[in-house]
Amino acid sequence: MTRLIGKADRSETPASTPKPIILETQGLTRHFGKVTAVNNISISVEQGEIFGLLGPNGAGKSTVIKMLTTLLPASAGKATLAGYDITHQSMAVRRVIGYVPQALSADGSLTGYENLLIFAKLYEIPSKHRERYIKEILAFMGLADATHRLVRNYSGGMIRKLEIAQSILHQPQILFLDEPTVGLDPLARTQVWQLVQKLCTDFGTTIFLTTHFLEEADNLCDRVVIMQRGEEITKGAPKDLKASLDKPNATLDDVFIHYTGDQLVSGVNYRDTARTRRTAQRLG
Numbered sequence: 111m112t113r114l115i116g117k118a119d120r121s122e123t124p125a126s127t128p129k130p131i132i133l134e135t136q137g138l139t140r141h142f143g144k145v146t147a148v149n150n151i152s153i154s155v156e157q158g159e160i161f162g163l164l165g166p167n168g169a170g171k172s173t174v175i176k177m178l179t180t181l182l183p184a185s186a187g188k189a190t191l192a193g194y195d196i197t198h199q200s201m202a203v204r205r206v207i208g209y210v211p212q213a214l215s216a217d218g219s220l221t222g223y224e225n226l227l228i229f230a231k232l233y234e235i236p237s238k239h240r241e242r243y244i245k246e247i248l249a250f251m252g253l254a255d256a257t258h259r260l261v262r263n264y265s266g267g268m269i270r271k272l273e274i275a276q277s278i279l280h281q282p283q284i285l286f287l288d289e290p291t292v293g294l295d296p297l298a299r300t301q302v303w304q305l306v307q308k309l310c311t312d313f314g315t316t317i318f319l320t321t322h323f324l325e326e327a328d329n330l331c332d333r334v335v336i337m338q339r340g341e342e343i344t345k346g347a348p349k350d351l352k353a354s355l356d357k358p359n360a361t362l363d364d365v366f367i368h369y370t371g372d373q374l375v376s377g378v379n380y381r382d383t384a385r386t387r388r389t390a391q392r393l394g
């Protein structure tokens with residue numbers, strides 16, 4: 111695929127070279143009435159990084175993503191993406207981001223091609239380029255054979271890939287993925303993660319994701335933030351967070367439990383939620 115953002119192979123950049131900050135928040139806060147969903151979050155994400163937002167149900171992860179994607183106004187604080195302010199330059203922010211929400215965003219009554227055509231029009235891709243771009247992106251996603259099949263006949267993993275295709279058609283610099291592997295079987299989950307990694311390593315796309323699957327966050331993410339009840343609990347590279355526990359062979363699960371206490375949230379604990387979501391059928 112030739113159109114995605116110019117190659118910025120992370121392996122070519124010496125580890126010590128500081129990379130530009132592409133996303134930065136300062137004191138980002140959101141209230142819903144008396145509920146403080148997100149409280150004073152300050153994070154910075156480097157260009158080309160895979161950054162993970164982790165936390166139990168209700169921690170505030172989706173609310174952070176919704177503010178950063180300009181779907182929800184912040185109650186306080188600020189954030190910039192690729193230099194654009196989410197409050198004062200929301201249209202510019204929307205042009206440089208892609209967003210795959212938790213909820214299903216593909217239309218089952220249309221083919222994969224037709225779904226992408228809608229997004230191509232929304233992104234104002236010139237009509238003479240649309241067919242080529244769509245075919246390129248479907249091939250990149252491994253969906254070329256399913257181009258003209260109705261999406262209702264796709265597997266959950268194929269739909270997720272199509273949704274990612276929709277969100278990167280306009281070559282965003284930053285891709286937001288809210289729980290991208292919920293409800294997928296292990297094979298489909300692995301395929302989605304490989305795709306995410308490929309986007310990042312081959313094309314320099316910055317990935318900002320939320321997940322309940324800590325093992326995957328551990329394998330994929332350059333850095334993570336753990337949130338609980340709207341607050342930032344800890345952040346860092348998974349290997350540094352694990353090393354900080356002073357426990358042999360510590361996992362990111364251990365880190366999570368250490369910092370959050372695996373406390374009950376809305377009557378369901380983290381482990382139950384992760385288990386439930388693992389078996390959930392996204393498409394019913």
Ligand SMILES: Nc1ncnc2c1ncn2[C@@H]1O[C@H](COP(=O)(O)OP(=O)(O)OP(=O)(O)O)[C@@H](O)[C@H]1O
Nearest residue numbers: 142145146147165166167168169170171172173174
């Ligand atoms: N539109 C809303 N109105 C009122 N309260 C809301 C709204 N959206 C979120 N909240 C509350 O804000 C808090 C954070 O919710 P949020 O969905 O951001 O958490 P989350 O970490 O994404 O959870 P999950 O993992 O279940 O998706 C919760 O207490 C939630 O009930």
